[in-house]
Each structure stands twice: as C-alpha cells, then as structure tokens.
Amino acid sequence: MNLAKRRILVGMTGGIAAYKICELVRRLRDLDVEVRVVMTEGATHFITPTTMQALSGQPVRVSLWDEAGEAAMGHIELARWAERFIVAPASADTIARLAHGFANDLLTTVALATAAPVFVAPAMNQQMWAHAAVQANVATLRQRGVTILGPADGDQACGDIGSGRLLEPHELRDALVASFGDRLLAGRRVLVSAGPTYEDIDPVRFIGNRSSGRMGFAVAAAAHEAGADVTLVAGPVSLPTPVGVRRIDVRSAREMHEAVLANAATTDIYVGAAAVGDYRPEAPASDKLKKHDGQPLHLELTENPDIIGALAVLPSHPFLVGFAAETQSIADYAKDKLRRKGLDMIAANDVSAGRGFEVAENALHIYWADGDAVLPNMPKTELARQLVAHIADRYRTKRT
Incomplete structure (x- = not known):
C-alpha cells in the first residue's frame, strides 16, 4: 500500500x-x-x-x-x-x-x-x-x-x-x-480458526502437531484490515491477539469444533487455517502413564469431528475456505478436498521439512471451482493480505 x-x-x-x-x-x-x-x-x-x-x-x-x-x-x-x-x-x-x-x-x-x-x-x-x-x-x-x-x-x-x-x-x-486501505470486506463477518489442537493422552502428554498459528493469525489480522468484523478461534499458541480481533482460545479439536459451530450462524466467511488433529485418544488416562520394562504402549485412537465438513452440510453455511497442508501430491489432494467437502476455495501449501510450519514465510496455491492462483513465497503477513484479497473477490463473485 x-x-x-x-x-x-x-x-x-x-x-x-x-x-x-x-x-x-x-x-x-x-x-x-x-x-x-x-x-x-x-x-x-x-x-x-x-x-x-x-x-x-x-x-x-x-x-x-x-x-x-x-x-x-x-x-x-x-x-x-x-x-x-x-x-x-x-x-x-x-x-x-x-x-x-x-x-x-x-x-x-x-x-x-x-x-x-x-x-x-x-x-x-x-x-x-x-x-x-x-x-x-x-x-x-x-x-x-x-x-x-x-x-x-x-x-x-x-x-x-x-x-x-x-x-x-x-x-x-x-x-x-x-x-487507509481498501476495505474489501467492510460489513462482513469473518471467522478464522488457527494453530494446532492438542489431544491429551494423560495429564502430562498429548498428541499435537507443529503448527505455530502464524498463518491463521495473519489471516485474521488481514481480514480486520480489510474492514471485516473478525473472530479468531485459536488453538494453544503463544501469539498476541491481532489488533481489533475477538479471540476464543481452545485446546482440543472438539473444543474448536464447538467454538466454530457456535459462531457459524453469524458468519459470512469461514477460513479454516487451523491444523486440526485428525485423531484423539479414545480414553485419556486420568493419571500419568508409566513405562513398563520396555513394553510398547498401545493407544486406541478415534477420529475427531470434521469442522469444515460440519459447516458445509448446514442449510445456510458461510463462504468456506479450507487449507490443505500436504507433503506430496499437493495439488491433487487439495482439489480432491475442495470437491469432496463442498468448499468455495482451498489454499494448498507444502509442509515438508522446513516449509509451512514454524517459519515466518509461506507460499500458497489457491483453488476454486473454475480457477486457481499461485501466491509465491513471502512473509505470512503479506501472504495473508493477498489471500484475503482473493477471498473477497471470490465471495463477491459468488454473491452476485
């Protein structure tokens, strides 16, 4: 600008x-x-x-x-x-x-x-x-x-x-x-999920992932800059809340699912940038688990709820933007997820070693039903602004 x-x-x-x-x-x-x-x-x-x-x-x-x-x-x-x-x-x-x-x-x-x-x-x-x-x-x-x-x-x-x-x-x-900027989303209500989710094994240990939450927080900040009323559902991260953004802190996938669904009815656009855990322990232990003479530990895992999938089946759902964090066949997986889940747009990124997670820069390839755009590697703050501009454009196109 x-x-x-x-x-x-x-x-x-x-x-x-x-x-x-x-x-x-x-x-x-x-x-x-x-x-x-x-x-x-x-x-x-x-x-x-x-x-x-x-x-x-x-x-x-x-x-x-x-x-x-x-x-x-x-x-x-x-x-x-x-x-x-x-x-x-x-x-x-x-x-x-x-x-x-x-x-x-x-x-x-x-x-x-x-x-x-x-x-x-x-x-x-x-x-x-x-x-x-x-x-x-x-x-x-x-x-x-x-x-x-x-x-x-x-x-x-x-x-x-x-x-x-x-x-x-x-x-x-x-x-x-x-x-001073273009208020591309003025009057719109945007809901963003960001960060990892942690699934407890016992009071000490958990299953998680390497998401820092930076991309989702940058998207929330960029949406606010674009004039939107923004709510951010954040997993366990140590990032400051973007200026002007309402924040809801959660820990597990089920808590994030509950928070997102609770705000869906008043949301125009949902951006699912969070790295939600696919599975959780079926029965977390109430006390710290102990090692037993080198014997393996077996965990029974059960699937977590599909947050963006739950939004997609609502009779009147927000404009849905998903993320596909992959390490191989990135375009194929992303386009399949776009179609299979009925999304309006998906942002695919490479999270193989040294990319995507735990770094300040990222690159995205975004897809929608009849088009796509490449956003090259850049700081996540600027990348988020470009992504939000594309979201605003596709949202206006769908509404008209």
Whole structure:
C-alpha cells in the first residue's frame, strides 16, 4: 500500500511506554508518511521534544500557549492537517479528559478540533486499566467512534503482569496503515480458526502437531484490515491477539469444533487455517502413564469431528475456505478436498521439512471451482493480505 505523503498526527502523553513512540514514528517515516507530534507536558519527562523532532523531521508542539505556534491558530491548523490522529501512549488521565471533552492542553484541544479518525492506544497499570471509571471512559470513546488499540497483556514496568501494556510499535503502525486501505470486506463477518489442537493422552502428554498459528493469525489480522468484523478461534499458541480481533482460545479439536459451530450462524466467511488433529485418544488416562520394562504402549485412537465438513452440510453455511497442508501430491489432494467437502476455495501449501510450519514465510496455491492462483513465497503477513484479497473477490463473485 502506498502511503507516501499521508498525514498522521501523533499525540504523546506521559508514561514510560512513551519510548515506543520513537519507534512508531520511525516506522511511519520509513513508509514515507508525514508525521507531526504533539506532546503533553508529562510526556516531555520521558522523551524530549528534540528527539521527536529529529525522528519526525517536523517541529514538535507541546504548549497551547506557544506564541509562535498559535500566532495563526496553530492548534486548528494541526487539527485540519491530520488525516489520522493517534494518542499513544494514552494515560488514564488523558482518556478521562478525552471522554469528557476537556480542552485544557494542546493535545485535547486538537482532539476536539479535528475531523480526522481518532485512535487511542491505552498504556497503564493493569489495576488502573481494570478500574470501572477507566472502562466507562473507554466505552464512551468507542461509542463516539474512537478506535481503541489494545492494550496488550504482559509484564509491566511497575512489576505487575496483566492487561495494560501499550501495543508494540509495529502493531500501532499496522492499524494506522490498515485504516487507509481498501476495505474489501467492510460489513462482513469473518471467522478464522488457527494453530494446532492438542489431544491429551494423560495429564502430562498429548498428541499435537507443529503448527505455530502464524498463518491463521495473519489471516485474521488481514481480514480486520480489510474492514471485516473478525473472530479468531485459536488453538494453544503463544501469539498476541491481532489488533481489533475477538479471540476464543481452545485446546482440543472438539473444543474448536464447538467454538466454530457456535459462531457459524453469524458468519459470512469461514477460513479454516487451523491444523486440526485428525485423531484423539479414545480414553485419556486420568493419571500419568508409566513405562513398563520396555513394553510398547498401545493407544486406541478415534477420529475427531470434521469442522469444515460440519459447516458445509448446514442449510445456510458461510463462504468456506479450507487449507490443505500436504507433503506430496499437493495439488491433487487439495482439489480432491475442495470437491469432496463442498468448499468455495482451498489454499494448498507444502509442509515438508522446513516449509509451512514454524517459519515466518509461506507460499500458497489457491483453488476454486473454475480457477486457481499461485501466491509465491513471502512473509505470512503479506501472504495473508493477498489471500484475503482473493477471498473477497471470490465471495463477491459468488454473491452476485
């Protein structure tokens, strides 16, 4: 996506997470985006205006009472200049002032004066984020059309662990970039399954596979970028939830089956990117199994439910996109699965050693009833965007 000369105004408030905004501005400038920065007085205690001026290449504004800046109503000029306005990190205090329409500093004044879409990226202690007052203020902003980015879960500077971390710079950048993109799936509801499933043998061991979930998570993020309302059913993976995506965590194939079917009635498009285990132990042991003098262990396996097959037989089912992860005869297996299961599209990929699973790049060959397309090897994030564009095109074709 070409973002040359697009205009983004960054509003920084006081908080240790302010250091991440240096990286955000740099990443936006790498895309040839024009960036200007407004800082609260508190933000200058963490990062200097000189630093932000050097990174953005533009003068930084701090005070509403800057005589030079306000000689020509500078706050109004900034508000009109911005195509996007992001407040990051957004402290609890700033969120409260934005929610109640205060205009007692430059940042909040610009927020009231701009017609640009506003994004707010909270960053605070986990207990503060959970407070009813903060949640009420965030709800108010959402009702007014403000996009809330995050926060993320994890370690915090204060030593706590929980929700309240500022999203990473690349996540903030991606959300801003996506807001300029073609909204190919605007108004559509997309359900994505991702990652492996684990089938317990006993309380300690399980049967699983090597899926990292990266491809499915990338598809969920790309669908959100394309304007869709996205729900992600995730197997046991340690990946952050894509910005703006609802997540349902599951462990086993049966749990994933239940979660997907529960959301099918309100879904327009289903993308089955998960590597669902075909079999599970018939009777998992309640205690850890022990070795017995070199004797082999025999497991009785039973077949897991077919998730996408169960969707295909529904009287009114979503547009169905399957995945075929194979190590040989890839095209033959994929086209057979497309036909046999009544899918609208299938994405075939080679998962032989060193490919597909546990790597950051992938390649796909997608098929539908009367055509196909090759998506060459590239980072999974970009591959997902191209796949979603094809899905949107085939979905529109089928509906018309």
